[in-house]
Amino acid sequence: MTTIAIDGPVVRLRHPAFTDGWRAFILSDSHLALDDERGLPYRQHSQRMAGGYKQAQAYWEQALERAVAEKVNHLFLLGDMCSFPSAAVVDYLSQTLRDTGIAYSYIAGNHDWHYEGMPGSEIALRDEWCRRRLAPLYQGRQPLMHAEVHGGLRVVLVDNSVYEILPEQRDFFRAQVAHGGPMILLVHVPLYVPGRSIFFGCGHPQWGAATDPYWQIEGRERWPESGHSACTYDFHREVFATLELPAIFAGHIHRRSLDVHCGKTQIVVPGLAVAGEFTELRLCGEATSGQ
Ligand SMILES: [Fe+2]
Structure with missing residues (x-):
């Protein structure tokens, strides 16, 4: 069974099967808003979000510099890395990430693919802009869901940036659980925990x-009258019932928090754009003693 120890921004997961000392930074909500002449035709759709976070670029660069200096093994990006999908911001993100030489994995947040006021359903707009603009950040992976094993830990990334879960994502999650072994789930929108606001909305x-x-x-279609699909509720129920899943990591809220629900720990990592903060994940095998 995996145990969790949290010291401020550092989350340690311990399991005999883990590679001792494997480390990752989990970065979310960096809200970069770079743009150039290629974004001119979209200016009316990007204007509101453009001036949101004055320190965004400085905090982003500091986080990457620290990752390089500390030689972390991996970067996980939990979405809203940009405030709208300009060509300039995607170029900048992929270039700065490539420059670190550190492997990274990415799932989108609700702002990454959204030019406010564009017509269309959120699901259709996400499909279009993830393919059209955000593609380099996926490095060939499937945008809606992918999974990887790091240091003995299965990491499952699911895009819930429309708050809803699609049937293929639920089925993918089931298939990951069927592999067995310790796993964590990474999403943008936190999963519902009783007592939490509507923004813990999945x-x-x-x-x-x-x-x-x-x-x-936000210039988008209103959430549906009928509420969530049965599939979203299936996913939520099954995540909280998965025996070997000790933790869920999410972003979106911009404020660090921790909930324990049905024996699972949900950790919301802080918004990088707010104060330059993020979360570090460390794996501990049998070798290390407690601290
Ligand atoms: Fe968000």
């Missing part, structure tokens, strides 16, 4: 048109 029973506060401000 599987939230109140999620829907009546509780959608920002659809006009």
Whole structure:
């Protein structure tokens, strides 16, 4: 069984099968808003988000410099790495990541693929812009879901940036569980935990048109009258029932938090753009003693 120890920003997962000392930085919500002349035709769709976080680029570069200096093994990017999908920001993200020489994995947040006010459903816009613009960040992986094994830990990344889970994502998650062994789940939008706000919205029973506060401000389709699909609830229930899944990591909220629900620990990592903070994941095998 995997155990968890948390010291401030450092999360240690311990299991006899893990490679002792394997480390990753988990970065989320860096909200970079770079743009250039290629973004001119989209300016009306990017304007509102463009000036949001003054320190975003400095915090991004500091985090990557630290990752290089500390020789971490991997970077996980949990979405909203940019505030809109300009060609300039995607070039910058892929170039700066490549320059680190550190392997990385990425899933999108709700802003990464969104030019506000563009017509179309969120699912269709996500499909279009993930393919059209964000493609380099996936490095050939499937944008909606992928999984990798690092140091004996299975890491499952699922894009829930529309708050909903599609049937193929639920089925993919089931197939990952069937492999057996310790695993964690990485998503952008935190999963619903009783007592949490609507923004812990994946599987939230109140999620829907009546509780959608920002659809006009964000220039997107309103959350559906009917609330979540049965598939989203299946996924939520199954995640919290998976024996060998000790932890879920999410972003989106911008504020660090921790919930324990049904024996699972959900860790929301802070928004990098707010104060330059992030979370570090360390694997401990049998070798290390406690600290
Ligand atoms: Fe978000």
